Amino acid sequence: MKVQRSIVSVFVLFALALAACTTAPAPTTAAPMDVQATAASTEASAGGQPAAAAVAINIQNFSFDPNNLTVKTGTTVTWTNMDSVNHTVTSDTGLFDSGELGKGSTFSYTFDKAGVxxxxxxxxxxxxxxTITVTD
Ligand SMILES: [Cu+2]
Structure with missing residues (x-):
């Protein structure tokens, strides 16, 4: 009887060891799932709304740098005044006007329609x- 019980317990231990072995590969299957999750989240940010494009223009030494720029529709342009003199970013047509920008101040405008x-x-x-040239 005693021998039988120990055989059973050995069997149980063996079964547990087997179970441990069979559950061991779990991380291997989890890894591709992580990759899928990453791919899915990348798709989520890539699909639907296009990633918001952003472009920077420095206002420096009494000039816009670059002063001639071509961007895609939906791009947000941010001007930063690097001069200690106040400047403005003012549309010729009155579409936008930053007002006086002190040193380090920024002004942003998003161009939603193609045009010059x-x-x-x-x-x-x-x-x-x-000049900002906006293309579709
Ligand atoms: Cu100025």
Missing amino acids: YTYYCIPHHSKMQG
Whole structure:
């Protein structure tokens, strides 16, 4: 009887060991699932709404840098004034106007329609002009 019981317990241990072995490959199957999850989240951000494009223009040494820029529709352009003199980012058509930007100040505008957008700086109109060309 005693021998039989120990045989049973050995069997149980063996079964447990087997179970441990069969559950061991679980991480291997979990790994591809992680990859799928990553791929799915990448798809989610890529699909539907297109990633918002952003472009930066520096206002430096009394000029817009770059002062001629082509972007896709939906792009947000952000101007940053690097000068210690105040500047503005003012649309020729009145579409946008940053107002006076002090040093380090930024102004952003999102171009949703294709077209050619010219702008200038109010205090320095004659020498500070820029163009944003927006394409579909
Ligand atoms: Cu200016």
